[in-house]
Amino acid sequence: MSEPLRGVIVSHAAVAQALVAAVAAITGVRDALVPVSNDGCDTGALSERLTQAIDDKPAVLFVDLPGGSCLTSSVRLARGRADVAVVTGVNLAMLLDFVFHRDIPPADAARRAVEAGSRAIRTPAA
Amino acid sequence: MSIALYRLDDRLIHGQVVVGWGKPLNVGFIVLVDDAVRASAWEQELYRMGVPPEIEVVFASTEEALERLPAWERDPRVGILVAGDIATLAALTANSHRVGRVNVGGLHHRPGRSERLRYVYLTDAEAAQLKTLAARGVEVTAQDVPTAAPVPLEDFT
Numbered sequence: 694m695s696e697p698l699r700g701v702i703v704s705h706a707a708v709a710q711a712l713v714a715a716v717a718a719i720t721g722v723r724d725a726l727v728p729v730s731n732d733g734c735d736t737g738a739l740s741e742r743l744t745q746a747i748d749d750k751p752a753v754l755f756v757d758l759p760g761g762s763c764l765t766s767s768v769r770l771a772r773g774r775a776d777v778a779v780v781t782g783v784n785l786a787m788l789l790d791f792v793f794h795r796d797i798p799p800a801d802a803a804r805r806a807v808e809a810g811s812r813a814i815r816t817p818a819a
Numbered sequence: 820m821s822i823a824l825y826r827l828d829d830r831l832i833h834g835q836v837v838v839g840w841g842k843p844l845n846v847g848f849i850v851l852v853d854d855a856v857r858a859s860a861w862e863q864e865l866y867r868m869g870v871p872p873e874i875e876v877v878f879a880s881t882e883e884a885l886e887r888l889p890a891w892e893r894d895p896r897v898g899i900l901v902a903g904d905i906a907t908l909a910a911l912t913a914n915s916h917r918v919g920r921v922n923v924g925g926l927h928h929r930p931g932r933s934e935r936l937r938y939v940y941l942t943d944a945e946a947a948q949l950k951t952l953a954a955r956g957v958e959v960t961a962q963d964v965p966t967a968a969p970v971p972l973e974d975f976t
Contacts, residue, residue, distance in 0.1 A: 705834065731830075733927055733928055733937075733938075734927055734928075735829040735830065735925075735926075735927035735928070735929065736829065736830065737929070738927060738928060738929070758834060758869065759868055759869065760832075760833070760834075760837065760866075760868045760869015760870065761830070761832075761833035761834045761837075761869045762830040762833045764865070764868065764869065765833075765865045765866065765869075768865055769865070772861075
């Protein structure tokens with residue numbers, strides 16, 4: 694990969710912005726993630742926001758829910774493209790892993806994100 | 820009647836529909852009336868992804884919806900019918916007295932539309948279409964989620 698992957702977080706309301714801020718606060722990495730909110734968007738407007746955020750670069754789209762407008766717009770945009778992959782159920786743990794592993798193909802980064810995110814979901818003994 | 824909500828929403832099936840309305844209404848089926856989605860198995864799969872398996876999703880063209888509306892109304896389960904534009908819902912009300920209420924849940928910004936509510940943008944022509952619906956005896960209100968107060972048509976057109 695000549696250029697590190699870009700992560701685009703696609704969410705309802707301000708979840709994406711909050712996750713970007715949290716990743717920056719924890720890691721100091723500020724150039725890996727771009728937030729996109731679906732606030733005020735129909736599907737066309739959200740697609741435009743996503744296109745701008747990706748900026749023709751290889752990217753992984755981290756979507757908040759496994760359904761709904763954020764997902765449908767993301768999957769439509771990624772359809773048939775090898776340089777864009779989609780992951781649903783974004784969480785902080787997968788993003789913390791992603792920002793340090795951006796020199797792999799988008800599909801591999803997406804699989805890695807699913808594993809990292811899933812490992813973080815637990816019920817610790819109290 | 821078993822269709823509890825006739826909703827105008829350009830995001831079609833999404834969180835507000837499935838969770839926001841679907842949970843309190845305890846819906847058993849959602850009808851998505853959209854000619855383009857009806858013609859695309861891939862688009863249908865995309866919308867199905869956001870719906871839990873216990874809720875049936877029915878995809879219909881406008882023409883199919885006109886034909887099947889009486890059966891959906893007889894369905895013992897509670898249903899939500901969603902369309903993405905005013906013309907589609909208007910077509911469903913044209914030959915039927917079944918659609919007594921329309922919920923404007925989300926029509927977002929596009930060129931030519933102006934903001935009427937935070938989640939409702941309309942052109943003047945669209946506002947007139949809604950008024951025509953109301954003139955036919957359909958109660959038209961805007962309400963994105965059930966916990967919000969419904970806004971009467973005259974307050975946003």
